[in-house]
Structure formats: structure tokens, C-alpha cells
Amino acid sequence: MPALSPTMEEGNIVKWLKNEGDTVNVGDALCEIETDKAVVTMESSDDGILAKIMIQEGSKNVRLGSLIGLLVEEGQDWKQVEIPSDTGDAPLLSGPPAAVPFPIPSASVSSLHKVEHHPEKLKFRLSPAARNILESHGLDASLSTPSGPRGIFTKEDALVLLEQKQKGKPLEAKQVVSSAPPPQVGVPLTPSPTSKIVPAARPPVPPVSVPGRPPSTGTFTEVPASNIRRVIAKRLTESKTTVPHAYAAADCDLGAVLKLRQELAKDDVKLSVNDFIIKATAVTLKQMPDVNVTWDGEGPRQLQSIDISIAVATDRGLITPIIKDAATKGLQEIAASAKALAKKARGGKLLPEEYQGGSFSISNLGMFGISSFIAVINPPQACILAVGGARPELALVVDEEGNEKLHQQQLMTITLSSDGRVVDDELASRFLERLKANLENPASLALS
Structure with a gap:
């Protein structure tokens, strides 16, 4: 995903103009990308064959630098293209993020305020303000649970992490799910080797509007904001x-x-x-x-x-x-x-x-x-x-x-x-x- 405007941080794939297996020349239009300003046509900078489309049409909020497609040289078997293991930040669509478990670090919980980057850390949908705070202060979003709608990690979530770090308090994950029996009241919770940390489950949200019925008091319909x-x-x-x-x-x-x-x-x-x-x-x-x-x-x-x-x-x-x-x-x-x-x-x-x-x-x-x-x-x-x-x-x-x-x-x-x-x-x-x-x-x- 290229930077097609000075203020662009994310882009939406509007339409692919080439199909997998198509021959591509320098200057050919590959796809249409919605930036923060307009819909811009992305042109190819190389000759080759479009072997794999990594990000499909309609994908939203694709971060800059994310892998959106693969080209191979002419003559190569494009159907057998090797997909890199690191494909960048994949776009996260609407809906709460899936619970992706990761092993508990061997360090004690009290040392977690020394923020480290784990290759298997959770991926959240970050609001722009939250992302700026996390990157500016070296904070790890996986040590907290997003509280925003549809699982978005908000500015307030980032500020809580920052406050805990500044006060020297341990940065703890919000919920521990274990296959062991639940602890008795008053007994300290000790993670077992099989414990896995996942985001706290969000309660099911009832539909905010029902076609054919008048909306009830206090309900609303969220409208997705374009870039x-x-x-x-x-x-x-x-x-x-x-x-x-x-x-x-x-x-x-x-x-x-x-x-x-x-x-x-x-x-x-x-x-x-x-x-x-x-x-x-x-x-x-x-x-x-x-x-x-x-x-x-x-x-x-x-x-x-x-x-x-x-x-x-x-x-x-x-x-x-x-x-x-x-x-x-x-x-x-x-x-x-x-x-x-x-x-x-x-x-x-x-x-x-x-x-x-x-x-x-x-x-x-x-x-x-x-x-x-x-x-x-x-x-x-x-x-x-x-x-x-x-x-x-x-x-x-x-x-x-x-x-x-x-x-x-x-x-x-x-x-x-x-x-x-x-x-x-x-x-x-x-x-x-x-x-x-x-x-x-x-x-x-x-x-x-």
C-alpha cells in the first residue's frame, strides 16, 4: 500500500483493474485506491505477472506498507508463487477482533510495564489518536482490552496504559481464560502453564434499528466514516x-x-x-x-x-x-x-x-x-x-x-x-x- 497523499495513513482498495495471471507492464493501472483525499489509480512500477492479490476489493483501512499483491517475472510459474510470511498489517474490517491467544511471557507480571514487542501480540483496530499515543510512548496495545465500539482501541484506552506506565504500575491484561477450574473467592489467581490471555469478551450488542419498526429511545445507527x-x-x-x-x-x-x-x-x-x-x-x-x-x-x-x-x-x-x-x-x-x-x-x-x-x-x-x-x-x-x-x-x-x-x-x-x-x-x-x-x-x- 503506497502513500498516495502527504497525509495518508490508510487506504481502501476500491477495485482491482488486473486479475491474477494478467501480464503487467510498467505504468499499467493495477487498482483504484481511496486515499484520505480522493480515489487514485495505482500504477505498476515493474513488468511481470500479477501472481497473487493479497487484499481483495472492498477492503478498508489498509495500513501503509501492507502487502496488497505479488508480482513475478515473466516465465515464472505464477500459480506457485511463494507468499511471504510477513505480509504487513492486514486490514481489519468491521466487527470485534477475533480472540487471538498468545503465550504468557516468562517474566513476572510486575515487569510488564517495561513494554516489549512480541511477534505474536494481539492486533487491534486502533483509532488514529490511540495509535499516536502508543507509538509516541512505546506502549503495547495487547496489554489492555479495547473498549470502543466494534472492538476499537480508543484514545482513552491508550491514556490508561500511559498513566499506568508513568505511575510505575504493572500493565496487566484485562482477563485470563484458563482450562483449569475457576478459583474460589478470595484465592489469588495464579496463571497455569496452559493459561492464555485473550481480550475480554464484549457483551452482544442488540441491533440498533429494525426495518419497518420505529426506533426506540436512545438507539442510533452507526455510519462508517470514509478516509x-x-x-x-x-x-x-x-x-x-x-x-x-x-x-x-x-x-x-x-x-x-x-x-x-x-x-x-x-x-x-x-x-x-x-x-x-x-x-x-x-x-x-x-x-x-x-x-x-x-x-x-x-x-x-x-x-x-x-x-x-x-x-x-x-x-x-x-x-x-x-x-x-x-x-x-x-x-x-x-x-x-x-x-x-x-x-x-x-x-x-x-x-x-x-x-x-x-x-x-x-x-x-x-x-x-x-x-x-x-x-x-x-x-x-x-x-x-x-x-x-x-x-x-x-x-x-x-x-x-x-x-x-x-x-x-x-x-x-x-x-x-x-x-x-x-x-x-x-x-x-x-x-x-x-x-x-x-x-x-x-x-x-x-x-x-
Whole structure:
């Protein structure tokens, strides 16, 4: 299982594109893998014959480095391929883990807090947080029993192990099952040579919902989270807890944009309001390069290229494909790029270079009837623009002759979320002021 994105930790085998016994050449598509970002086609780096598919279609949560298939050289008997004994971490599907016994170490129980790695240790489904704690502190999950749903070893389970280790307490397995008669009450339990340690049996869980019947109080149905959903949850939490968000909003009059769209449509040039917003944002970033920055953990980085990430909603979650060098593109080119990227995103066909990076994000919910909202920054970017829908409002204006009259405006609220470490309130305010001016003068955008 290869790393097909920088943040990928696991992958799902969506579909094998080759069968066992098929000849494979360098560059041939082997299988489709769902990463934490999209569905990516894995290509072969060698010539040969696909001798064995180790991980079948539909397998979930396959760890990086796990063996998913075997190739042999042409001319070899692929049916007699030798399967390596160490095939990496096999995917663990839904349902509690099977009870896999292992021998009790000869060391005394009190010395188990000196965590050792046993080749036959139990394999659990680890939550990402639990895995991070175990790996950071050298803890062994097999010395405890998972308490999460479907046998998942949770963050709380890992913290209990860590607390016991820090206090110097022995790390004990939760349950001992032996073929010997059960001990009498008050008699210390001494493991016999035939004793085997297994995870504590979980009580049977009744079905949470029954088709055709109304759900009872307190019941629920678990929905499995895709890799993309898990990564979105992780990154949103990191963003809101580690990035100091600041917010500023402004109302823009879209009257000139809407009028120009109608005129261009007569010449069969079809542009959306979002295309104008992308172009205006890119032009404004070119005029104010101090906003075209990212935060790399140590300090700001001012970027030379203006790459606009556009938020696209998909069945698997939100993803942000990138329109690169948007300031140098015309409105029609931006419109074509945005449409093509959105289609590929919804089909899960984006290439890594089409969604990795970006210097500034735009999220537009105006087409869903949302008047205004606040978006969460996508680190390491420093800003994201939340765009609401246009709404008619009457305003009192003064004409060239000094006469007052009512004029109907089409106002749109734009809200900038900015990283206070690199874009302070004064800079964010000036950026919105310049962006508003560019949007209200779309003719200059069409010519730039």
C-alpha cells in the first residue's frame, strides 16, 4: 500500500483493474485506491505477472506498507508463487477482533510495564489518536482490552496504559481464560502453564434499528466514516484549535457583475458569479501580495504563485481542487478550469497535484440560499473567503444632478477568515476593501 497523499495513513482498495495471471507492464493501472483525499489509480512500477492479490476489493483501512499483491517475472510459474510470511498489517474490517491467544511471557507480571514487542501480540483496530499515543510512548496495545465500539482501541484506552506506565504500575491484561477450574473467592489467581490471555469478551450488542419498526429511545445507527471524512474531521479540529482565526465581512454590490454576465451571454460566453469572484480574488492577491501567504509552523511564507483553492462538496466530503496561477488566467479559462475540477472532484478522479497546495481558499454557499457564513481556514493557508448569496436591497442614491432616488442593489456578503499570526485585522480590512472595489468594477477583470 503506497502513500498516495502527504497525509495518508490508510487506504481502501476500491477495485482491482488486473486479475491474477494478467501480464503487467510498467505504468499499467493495477487498482483504484481511496486515499484520505480522493480515489487514485495505482500504477505498476515493474513488468511481470500479477501472481497473487493479497487484499481483495472492498477492503478498508489498509495500513501503509501492507502487502496488497505479488508480482513475478515473466516465465515464472505464477500459480506457485511463494507468499511471504510477513505480509504487513492486514486490514481489519468491521466487527470485534477475533480472540487471538498468545503465550504468557516468562517474566513476572510486575515487569510488564517495561513494554516489549512480541511477534505474536494481539492486533487491534486502533483509532488514529490511540495509535499516536502508543507509538509516541512505546506502549503495547495487547496489554489492555479495547473498549470502543466494534472492538476499537480508543484514545482513552491508550491514556490508561500511559498513566499506568508513568505511575510505575504493572500493565496487566484485562482477563485470563484458563482450562483449569475457576478459583474460589478470595484465592489469588495464579496463571497455569496452559493459561492464555485473550481480550475480554464484549457483551452482544442488540441491533440498533429494525426495518419497518420505529426506533426506540436512545438507539442510533452507526455510519462508517470514509478516509476523507476522517481527515476532514482531523484537519478541522487542528485548524480551530491551533490557528487564531479572525473574521471580517463586507457587502458587495453585484449589479455590474450581473449586467456584464447578461451581455456576455448574448455572445454565448457563459460565466458564473463564482468565476468573477475567483478572478477578483486572484487580482486582489496580486495587488496585495502580503495576503498571499502561508504559515509553515515557524513563520510566514510569501508565495509567488497565486493558486486559488475552491471548495467542492462531494458524497465523500469537502475537497478543494486548485486553480493554479489564477491571476494570469482570463475569466473564460477560469470558468472552464473550475467546471472541470469540480466534475473530477465529485467523481473522485482528482490527481494529487490538483488538490495539494494552494495559497487561498474560496467557499461559496450562495447557490444553496445561504446569505452569509464563516468558514474554517485550511492550513497552512492563511485565509479563506466565505461567499453568500445575492439579495435585493433598496438604497437611497444621489444622481449626477444631485437628486435623491431609490435604487435596488444586489448585495452579496463576503466574510474573510484570516490567520491572525500573518494577516492582522488592518491588512484583512484593506484586502476586503480592495476586493469589493474589484468586484464592483468587473469590466477591469474582463480586460485583465
